[in-house]
Amino acid sequence: MSAATNSNLFTRxxxxxxxxxxxVPGKIILLGEHGVLYGQPCLSVAIDLRVGxxxxxxxxxxxxxRPLDSRRHTxxxxxxxxxxxxxxxxxxxxxxxxxxxxxxxxAAITTASVACLLTLQQSFSPEEVAxxxxxxxxxxxxxxxxxxxxxxxxxxxxVLAREKRDHFIWKISRKDRTWYVHSIPAPEMDIxxxxxxxxxxxxxxxxxxRRFVNYSGFARELTQDIGGWVEEGIAALAHSDxxxxxxxMTESQKILHTLGASSxxxxxxxxASLRAGAYGAKLTGAGGGGSMIxxxxxxxxxxxxxxxxxxxxxVTSISREGTKVWV
Numbered sequence: 001m002s003a004a005t006n007s008n009l010f011t012r013x014x015x016x017x018x019x020x021x022x023x024v025p026g027k028i029i030l031l032g033e034h035g036v037l038y039g040q041p042c043l044s045v046a047i048d049l050r051v052g053x054x055x056x057x058x059x060x061x062x063x064x065x066r067p068l069d070s071r072r073h074t075x076x077x078x079x080x081x082x083x084x085x086x087x088x089x090x091x092x093x094x095x096x097x098x099x100x101x102x103x104x105x106x107a108a109i110t111t112a113s114v115a116c117l118l119t120l121q122q123s124f125s126p127e128e129v130a131x132x133x134x135x136x137x138x139x140x141x142x143x144x145x146x147x148x149x150x151x152x153x154x155x156x157x158x159v160l161a162r163e164k165r166d167h168f169i170w171k172i173s174r175k176d177r178t179w180y181v182h183s184i185p186a187p188e189m190d191i192x193x194x195x196x197x198x199x200x201x202x203x204x205x206x207x208x209x210r211r212f213v214n215y216s217g218f219a220r221e222l223t224q225d226i227g228g229w230v231e232e233g234i235a236a237l238a239h240s241d242x243x244x245x246x247x248x249m250t251e252s253q254k255i256l257h258t259l260g261a262s263s264x265x266x267x268x269x270x271x272a273s274l275r276a277g278a279y280g281a282k283l284t285g286a287g288g289g290g291s292m293i294x295x296x297x298x299x300x301x302x303x304x305x306x307x308x309x310x311x312x313x314x315v316t317s318i319s320r321e322g323t324k325v326w327v
Contacts, residue, residue, distance in 0.1 A: 027104035031252050041230045051095045051109050051112050063076060075140060079117060103285070110133045130170060156320055158184065188318070196291065196292070201288060261283065275305065276298070279294075
């Protein structure tokens, strides 16, 4: 027997590496941003702009071919450090969600990462993903609510509230706070997102509004008013009443502007959308930049108005599917 033949007999079999893939939708807050941090309800929907993450065991910890780095890959690294003890993971990501746009890019990448990690450990469940993804965001951001990660996990429409209601799916607690998450029916509707191109800095905006609320009884009343419009919006959504839902959005925007969460760029796109016939328009997310949303049955017309006003328009709809995983 030749040496070559001998070596073939002892060739090591290929090592099967564990792999998981997750796809997660972005989200928009229809009503309730900032108010949700002060005990008010929040109404959000998942949208058909998605993030994907693939994780596979490898020889080195990388993201898109680069070494895993806490600055570049903050949420991914925190999730891996917190929930993984196996071999190094090679991570590949893709995203249709603009970063720092108020559309849930950080929540989606966190949720997708956690979903992959749980799938690799054969312990995936939507509730477990929502719980653990929020834990990562909460630790990285040093605060916040589980609204975004729950919306990205569940899909469709959710209501976050401090009390248990109809359509309850899970609760999440942190320190002395408990949030109840509800998955509610939602009709088909056209949503146009206007991206300002100005990065939204969530921690700074949250602190800015918090200072106002802490030192002003008027501001505290405004957060309660936000909660009132959320309730109006939930009722309107249940009856497919887009006129009333649009009114709730526009009135909420006036409050957010007063709280200091808006910006000239956002206001320009919002006013352009309303002039183009949108039922309602407002910022989504923390504000200060990022994106606005418009509810309309003429999405092309509103999108053109947003583009003419200097924004980037994205026409989207509700994502019925939340987090999906494959192995």
